[in-house]
Amino acid sequence: MNFLNLQDFIRRPPMIHNLSQKLTTTFIHHRIIDAEDREVYIYSFELLLSAVINLAVVVLLIGLTGQVAGGMGFVLTFLVLRQSAGGYHASSHFFCILSFTVIFSVFLAVITFLPPLYYLPVILGALVLGVPVIVLTAPVAHVNKPLTGAERVRLSRLAKLTVVVLTALIMTGWYLAPGSAAPAGAALGLLTVALSSLAALYQKRKRA
Incomplete structure (x- = not known):
């Protein structure tokens, strides 16, 4: 080859x-x-x-x-927030699948070996780092699919609203079930979207 x-x-x-x-x-x-x-x-x-x-x-x-709760929390948060926040897009289907597999595997390894005692610090750390990034950068559009001014305003508002709702759900979930991995998974899913947005912005600056 x-x-x-x-x-x-x-x-x-x-x-x-x-x-x-x-x-x-x-x-x-x-x-x-x-x-x-x-x-x-x-x-x-x-x-x-x-x-x-x-x-x-x-x-x-x-x-x-066996991480059903944590895995579902991560995936659902990631998918919901990406719709409005945008973020990094791989250059090919191969790298899209590979990158998601690696990211999700790392997440599952963390959540599997992390004692529930440390869920709250992880949740708070992920929210403190992730929420401001999404609020300030969303939406991060794909270079091949630019947004109009109206679309940018609409998605920006939707991303902010989504972040607020998700944050409330995450903290409520931890309060009601502090031993569940779902809130930690959701918080790390939010952080992953934020890091994806930063990666996309860095990629755009390199091309400029």
């Missing part, structure tokens, strides 16, 4: 790309979609399949560690 082929393998993993092509061809054959939209649907199926793989990774890792 030469360097150019390796780059294409990383950018568009053969399994995902080939399956996306087959699905698109099937849809075209049955006249569900138009042939001229082929490339658009191939890319859309690649996104969908990447999301499915990420979900499978989540289920597998949660199953292996």
